[in-house]
Amino acid sequence: MSLNEKLKAQKITPIVEGFKDIWTLQAAYIPIAISTYFGTNPNFERDVYDGKASVNGPEVTGALTQFAELADKGYFNKNSLSIGNDQALQDFIDGKAAMHMMGSWTPGVIDGKTQNFPLGFFIIPAKDGNTVMSAGTDKGLSINAATEHPEEAIALVQLMLEPDMLELYGKDNALSAFNDVNPVFANPAMSEIQAALQAHPGHRNPGDYFPPSVQDALNTALTKILAGGGVGDSAAELAKLYEKDKSKVNF
Amino acid sequence: MRSSRSFYRLKVFFVLPALLLYGIFTLYPFLGSLLYSFTNWDGLQSPDYVGLANYRALFHDKAIMQAAKNTLYVLAVMVLIGNPLSLTLALLLNLPLRSRGLLRTLFFLPALMSLMVISISWGFILQYDGLLNAVLTLFGFENGIQDWLGTMDYALPAVILILLWQGTGFGAVIYLAGLQSVPRELQESAQIDGATGLQRIYHITIPLIMPFITINTFLGIAGSLKLFDVPFVLTNGGPGTATTTLGLLIYKYAFVHESYGYATAAGMLFMILIAVITFLQLSITRRREVEM
Numbered sequence: 001m002s003l004n005e006k007l008k009a010q011k012i013t014p015i016v017e018g019f020k021d022i023w024t025l026q027a028a029y030i031p032i033a034i035s036t037y038f039g040t041n042p043n044f045e046r047d048v049y050d051g052k053a054s055v056n057g058p059e060v061t062g063a064l065t066q067f068a069e070l071a072d073k074g075y076f077n078k079n080s081l082s083i084g085n086d087q088a089l090q091d092f093i094d095g096k097a098a099m100h101m102m103g104s105w106t107p108g109v110i111d112g113k114t115q116n117f118p119l120g121f122f123i124i125p126a127k128d129g130n131t132v133m134s135a136g137t138d139k140g141l142s143i144n145a146a147t148e149h150p151e152e153a154i155a156l157v158q159l160m161l162e163p164d165m166l167e168l169y170g171k172d173n174a175l176s177a178f179n180d181v182n183p184v185f186a187n188p189a190m191s192e193i194q195a196a197l198q199a200h201p202g203h204r205n206p207g208d209y210f211p212p213s214v215q216d217a218l219n220t221a222l223t224k225i226l227a228g229g230g231v232g233d234s235a236a237e238l239a240k241l242y243e244k245d246k247s248k249v250n251f
Numbered sequence: 252m253r254s255s256r257s258f259y260r261l262k263v264f265f266v267l268p269a270l271l272l273y274g275i276f277t278l279y280p281f282l283g284s285l286l287y288s289f290t291n292w293d294g295l296q297s298p299d300y301v302g303l304a305n306y307r308a309l310f311h312d313k314a315i316m317q318a319a320k321n322t323l324y325v326l327a328v329m330v331l332i333g334n335p336l337s338l339t340l341a342l343l344l345n346l347p348l349r350s351r352g353l354l355r356t357l358f359f360l361p362a363l364m365s366l367m368v369i370s371i372s373w374g375f376i377l378q379y380d381g382l383l384n385a386v387l388t389l390f391g392f393e394n395g396i397q398d399w400l401g402t403m404d405y406a407l408p409a410v411i412l413i414l415l416w417q418g419t420g421f422g423a424v425i426y427l428a429g430l431q432s433v434p435r436e437l438q439e440s441a442q443i444d445g446a447t448g449l450q451r452i453y454h455i456t457i458p459l460i461m462p463f464i465t466i467n468t469f470l471g472i473a474g475s476l477k478l479f480d481v482p483f484v485l486t487n488g489g490p491g492t493a494t495t496t497l498g499l500l501i502y503k504y505a506f507v508h509e510s511y512g513y514a515t516a517a518g519m520l521f522m523i524l525i526a527v528i529t530f531l532q533l534s535i536t537r538r539r540e541v542e543m
Contacts, residue, residue, distance in 0.1 A: 079379030081401030213508035224491025
């Protein structure tokens, strides 16, 4: 927050986002929510499912409040609700803002648009100082149960999961969740993300175990916050939707 | 007797293709939707019967109430402002102006454009870095600059402004047809009797174009109630629920929340609402129509 305040004092827009695309709301919310949801309770979503925690609890309320603080203090670009991600990224590249909250594909996209762009990465802590890295899987490996060559298939999968092979696959391409796999990246920002993944606890993206209705209502709540409508009873509404559509959650 | 029966069969034969299409594409989906509205169908698994639970939940659904409020607000503005605006424009376009043909074309042009294209174009005008704010800045009104579509208070009025811009010309063309059917001798005799322009409009023109008012009001009400595309493209119903209409919310319930049973129940209630409002409107305006 103090970093944002310093930037704003120097008439620099701290964070540029393109929320018109809707999905980008989650790109800005996830880095905040991940540490708040799972910093104190790594089983938060499971606990919500089992009735031991609530969507209307301190985790979601805390994340929404932290997001609202950024919005209310004017740390996002003024046109955040009326531009899309392409425009936001271009504004970031053009130096119109200091930070851009987005997924790990961003360094590659920036490299495709410009050269030698000085890009770095840092993790956003929760209010209590906890830090958790969010991650989503991009590939899955499975063996057909009816295969005539199970041993060869297992051997192939084992070979593909060798650290050397994963480093080869990840080189300038993908981050790894394994601590003994260190892919080499030409873009230093990717190396910083990889180091953060290994240094901090990690968790799947928050919301993966919420019903679609809760995710949509969360986006609605975020746009309301950005428009100055405040957090209000958003978490209570999300909790109601969770109970209504809980059958759609698959653990 | 025999020939009348064969004539009846012939009539049935001619009606059959239309009846078949109506049955397949309207009646069958409608009855299917009615059945699904009593289930918890999520579009993937087999639906379970839940009785009236969906309908009961709808009456406690804050989002539905907010969307209904927004939709009725749009309807009120379109009927109470849009309709008189179209009539005024038609009266002006009916004057013996030299550029009348050109003006009629210009005012009707927005009605020919796709609402998607209109929404995207207006999005560029109304966005924070858009044309409107640039013009305001140019004329020294920096304090008036807003993110017109990203502000709770201005987003819905901005959507309505676009609808008025798009629909006024279309309504005016319908009224123009009505105005041209008003006998000139009635106007002239009223003028000779000393009636003023406003008196002639109120006592002669409006009663005689009442069928056109009925049509325009009906189209305005139906268009406002089923409003979907402009808020969908421009704001996705936001910020918050500021521009969420009933049509957009029902779409979200079905295709975003994957609550197809709930969405069809909402659709059923929505259909009843449209039927009641349009029935009331038609019965009120038709009563005021006069025969020539």
